[in-house]
Amino acid sequence: MKIAILNGSPRTKNTAAMVNAFAEGAKEAGHEVDILHVGKMQIKECLGCEYCHKKGNGTCIQKDDMQNVLPMLNEADMLVFATPVYYRSITTHLSVVIHRMYPIGKSKKATKSALLVSSLNPGTWKSIEFYYRDLLELIGLEDCGIRTLYGEERESEEKLAEIRAFAKTL
Template sequence: MAARGQTAWMVDGFVKGTQESGHEVNVVSVCRKKINGCLACEYCHKTGNGTCIQKDGMQEIYPLLEETQMIVLASPIYYHGFTGQLQCALNRIYALDKPKNLKKAALILSSGSDDVYDGAIYEYRKSFLEYLDLEDRGIITSFKEQNGSEEKWQETYETGRNA
């Protein structure tokens, strides 16, 4: 059994709040999937049907992205950015251009320091909120003594309830 860390704990709070508000939630742990980086081959756009030439873990994620109205990105922060696994999945959304029903996004980040979020927040705002024209439903960060605190769990829970 894999260890569960701070980010997963925060996601659990968000999911509980969202489900209690009557929404269906699908959690996709990209760190447990084989997802290759984008090849920049343009197959997805040249064929005109928005499918990626690569057949990997994204095949399970693409249908969810097309159906969902909200995406929540969650990642521990390493070197001021998302994990490599999440970054690969984010880049591969390019095949869809803009998922047709996607309207909202939120961001959950955890770290051991409070001065490491700028890179991930910049990408979230530019690549998701602005480029995909999404409504921001919140950015939640947690570090050091906040990790595992009742206050932080309550914040993620309430953000989920109000998503």
């Protein structure tokens, strides 16, 4: 299975540790993994211009880093969304990517999804869970699970091992 992980964090700790643990477990299980550091990419917001549907044959009129992301999403069998909690929501970086998936609707191959969330406090990710489940219903992906780490858990090798084990089960 080919897995595309969308890391919406602009930072190199916490969420990145979760992403790396997930990727390690998935690779150990024989899956191909692409980590897309969308939190560090230059991706503009959707203009809502409909070029992608009316003239662009599924391509966006904007020329930015999303041109590199969309082909990977189209080839993925599974999408993994990874984000820290910013004001009880996903990062703007990840939100922009989700909005810019509009030209394709969803991955052309993906049938599954998972969510990785890091936060400072327990429970602050609950509003993200609602958004995530609604998104999956909209784009037609099966939820394979949500994994969260908060506070000191974010640096716990035991908790990261649980994420590796989770990825091996997919």
